[in-house]
Amino acid sequence: MPKKDEIAGIAQAREILARAGLRTTAARTAVIRWLQSAKSPATHADIAVDLIPMGFDKATIFRNLSDLAEAGLVTRTELGDHVWRFELRDEAHAGRAQHPHFVCIDCGTVTCLHEIDMPAASQKSISKVGKVTEVLMRGHCVACG
Numbered sequence: 611m612p613k614k615d616e617i618a619g620i621a622q623a624r625e626i627l628a629r630a631g632l633r634t635t636a637a638r639t640a641v642i643r644w645l646q647s648a649k650s651p652a653t654h655a656d657i658a659v660d661l662i663p664m665g666f667d668k669a670t671i672f673r674n675l676s677d678l679a680e681a682g683l684v685t686r687t688e689l690g691d692h693v694w695r696f697e698l699r700d701e702a703h704a705g706r707a708q709h710p711h712f713v714c715i716d717c718g719t720v721t722c723l724h725e726i727d728m729p730a731a732s733q734k735s736i737s738k739v740g741k742v743t744e745v746l747m748r749g750h751c752v753a754c755g
């Protein structure tokens with residue numbers, strides 16, 4: 611990664627933390643930077659694999675993920691396999707359900723569907739039932755189908 615991008619990435623991570631009123635720590639910055647580069651929700655184990663060699667232990671990474679989730683910076687998603695997956699919250703979706711996810715029932719690949727939004731009419735009828743926190747679609751991905 612070019613040095614300039616790395617510095618910009620760290621500055622951005624610090625800004626995200628400052629806006630949420632969280633103290634900047636090396637572990638928090640590392641977790642946010644990791645999530646910024648992720649293309650789909652990741653498990654604690656996925657993140658730990660990369661951050662442990664940087665000197666952070668599993669418990670620290672987990673605690674920081676929980677702190678970030680509590681502060682609303684990170685969403686925790688459970689896609690039916692009883693594993694929590696974490697991703698940065700879309701700023702454009704503040705106060706609404708996050709983007710839907712597509713899960714391949716063959717290979718387990720999770721894809722973010724950023725461009726799919728819940729139509730306003732559906733949101734209204736769903737609100738009678740409850741508050742949607744997760745929209746999940748299942749099927750066969752292009753590679754498996």
Ligand SMILES: [Zn+2]
Nearest residue numbers: 714717751754
């Ligand atoms: Zn698949």
Ligand SMILES: [Zn+2]
Nearest residue numbers: 650651697722
């Ligand atoms: Zn996603």
